[in-house]
Amino acid sequence: MSLSNRRALVTGGAGFIGSHLVERLLADGADVTVVDDLSGGDPDRVPAGADLLEADLTRTGALEGRLADVDLVFHLAASKRVDTGRPHAQFDDNTRMTRTLLEAMAAADVTEIAYTSSSTVYGEAPRPTPEDYAPLEPISAYGASKLADEGLLSARAHSHDLTVWNFRFANVVGPRLRGAVIPDFVEKLREDPETLTILGDGRQEKSYLHVEDCLDAMLHVVERADAAMNTYNLGTRTTTSVDRIADIVADEMALEPDLEYTGGRRGWTGDVPKMRLSIEKLSALGWEPARSSDEAVRRATREILDELE
Structure with missing residues (x-):
């Protein structure tokens, strides 16, 4: 699957990873719309050529009528602080964002989504940790919210003809961090x-994974993996x-x-x-970190x- 001339929506596209992703998608020939409430993002990070929609995804209907021309969604928006003093609110916010997005996608018949999950879904697990490790026992509300979102996406993928690329990130670093x-x-x-x-x-x-390697890995998987639910660790060895x-x-x-x-x-x-995440599944798809x-x-x-x- 080529991203050239595809219409992509990037939630959290004014943030650290999101703004780099928007740049990459534009360079690859995609049309890009950024959705961000700017609570943690910076509008100056959104590159020329992308449209910016300021919207709060925790509000039901925030994307009503906004996905009519979208082919593919990259969902990066989240409350990210692992040590937040409001863990229940953080869990509610993150899962509500994903529900709002999924409802808007269903209404607009958008059937492809790449989701940025986290290594925190594993909790304290043996290393290197493979994607099929169980039981998943996160030790933070942030990790719990990511795992809950994975469940929402999996249910939709297996029951409503949705294709999901689910990425469990290591620590991503680079400019703008x-x-x-x-x-x-x-x-x-x-x-x-x-x-x-x-x-x-x-x-x-x-x-620690450099943001350029992170984006290379994400797009490599999106272009090559075609199951209903595609879960991949992204990290280094x-x-x-x-x-x-x-x-x-x-x-x-x-x-x-x-x-x-x-x-x-x-x-x-x-x-x-x-x-330390196992990246053997990613390696088998033909990608290694630089x-x-x-x-x-x-x-x-x-x-x-x-x-x-």
Whole structure:
């Protein structure tokens, strides 16, 4: 399936991953409409050539009459903070967004959707974690909402002729990333080059995927997988510890700070301290990441530093 000349709607398209996806879709010849409530997105990130619709998907009917000319939906909109102080509201918001979108798609007879889920649906699972690992026991409301959305999409796929590409992401990094460990370390060291405070014990170790590799993988799967429900992990075969991220960021900033720790094996409530996804299923479809986890972290650090200059 070629995306050229297809009409795509991207929810959350003014956010970090979404804005990069919109750029890629436009470059591939697609017509793109962005839907974003701009609570976490930035309209300046929406590239020329894409239409922007400011809408709150937690409101029933927010997309009424808006999908008449759409061929394919990429659903990235979500309340993303894993350590939110309002977990039940976050769960309600995320599942309501997906319900609103599915209802609008059904009314407009749109039958294809790519959904950005998360490694958090697995909870604390053996590593590397394959897509068929069970039971899925998320430890955060964010992970629970992603798993619930997967259930809604699966039910629709198997009962209403919907094609779903369901992506369980590792930690995605790159330019425009904010509110995550790399930009957090950069900002802290810009304020105090002598000391860096690290949440947890620094031993948390996860897979980091550069946003360019993430988009390559997503579109590779969309163009090649054609089951009703297509679930794929997106990640790397390697991991990077928080201490190692601190070393990379400090090295790129030519600093040697003292490290201080808040303690505990988790950085925050709901944090999964160790994560590495199996990407064997993705590899069997013919895709491998171009960068290791460490390489993704280093490149993203350089890109974020360039943005902040």
